[in-house]
Amino acid sequence: MKKALVAMSGGVDSSVAAYLTKEAGYETIGVTMKLYENETAGVCSDKTCCSLSDIEDARNVAFDLGIPYYVFNFSGDFEKEVIDRFIHAYEAGETPNPCIDCNRYMKFERLMERGRELQQDYVVTGHYAIVEHDEGSGRWLLKKSVDRHKDQSYVLYSLTQEQLAHVLFPLGGMHKEETRRIAEEQGFVNARKHESQDICFVPDGDYAAFIRRFTGKTYPPGEFVDFDGHVLGEHKGMIKYTIGQRKGLGLALPHPMYVCKKDMETNRVILGENSDLFHSRFIVENMNWSAIESPDMDISAEAKVRYSQKASPAVVHPLSENKAVVEFREPQRAITPGQACVLYDGDYVLGGGTITSVQDTDGHTI
DSSP states (O other): OOEEEEEEESSSSHHHHHHHHHHHTTTEEEEEOOOOOOOHHSSSOOTTTSSSSHHHHHHHHHHHOOOOEEEEHHHHHHIIIIIHHHHHHHHHTOOOOOOHHHIIIIIIIIIIHHHHHHHOEEEEEESSSSEEOOOOOOOOOEOOSSSSTOOOOOTTTTTTTTHHTTTTTTEEEOHHHHHHHHHTTTTTTTOOOOOOOOOTTTTTHHHHHHHHHHHHHOOOEEEEEEEEEEEEEEOOOOOOTTOOOTTOOOOOSSSSOOEEEEEETEEEEEEEEEOOOOOOEEEEEEEEEEESSSOOSSSSEEEEETTSSOEEEEEEEEEEEEEEEEEEEEEEEEEOOOSEEEEETTTTTEEEEEEEEEETTEEETT
């Protein structure tokens, strides 16, 4: 009998994933990764995951299923691999996606490593995505889920071939409504539990306040300027602002203006018109190629530069095995360093990486 270690966050998705794994005949173990103390987040909220109440919910579901259940304390790894990266990115003027880092370094690296130590064949999660094996190429393929509103392939792009061979996503072929229905039929305590919406360790959404509290640092004010260098006012520290932001600037302006660039050297935030946010060309680094080997020539693909965005046609110009220039056929709004660019061929993930800079049509960094 194959053995499967199920990552149980305390939410309905991972609970149903555990149920389906057991029903499929796997010898199943439920585990929760304790990633941080509630004090780290600075606030208790039902919008987070991995809190003490979530552990109790996961434990209750595991008891109902009659499977062993354990809590692994990975808080040290989480601080190093997720929180520290999150802070360093903001300090560098980028806008990170910590959920991608959590998947990459925690669920599918640290937890999979623990699974191997426990002689488990698979790690199972409640993500909405599909894994297939292509007999022709011999490669494992990451595919969009059936429920397009819940599809999470974007945040899973970093999965390697070795990892894809040892993960199971039981919910990939289901819609969320069916997941809820199964949880209710099984009488799970979390069948109607609200989904976590915010970053788990910043449940109130105030990233800047979290960074200040966690680091003990102050981030100096500076100037808001337009593209001609005219001073428009004073900002409250670079970590408070992201590309495309309009609200919360604290300025009385004659017309709406948006954060278009952050100049870390001069501590200036450059504001412009909405039209100034549209660009086509950018650099992607730390590429992980999924459905294909690293290409040695230009390829066409569809690209997403944020989770909620619809994929749009683009051309990928490889610079090396893990670096490329991506160029949208039509300009896209607020392409942001620190965010992920994920490339698709229809429903399949070709690969992805981290946006490091945006360029003009001549290849100069903007």
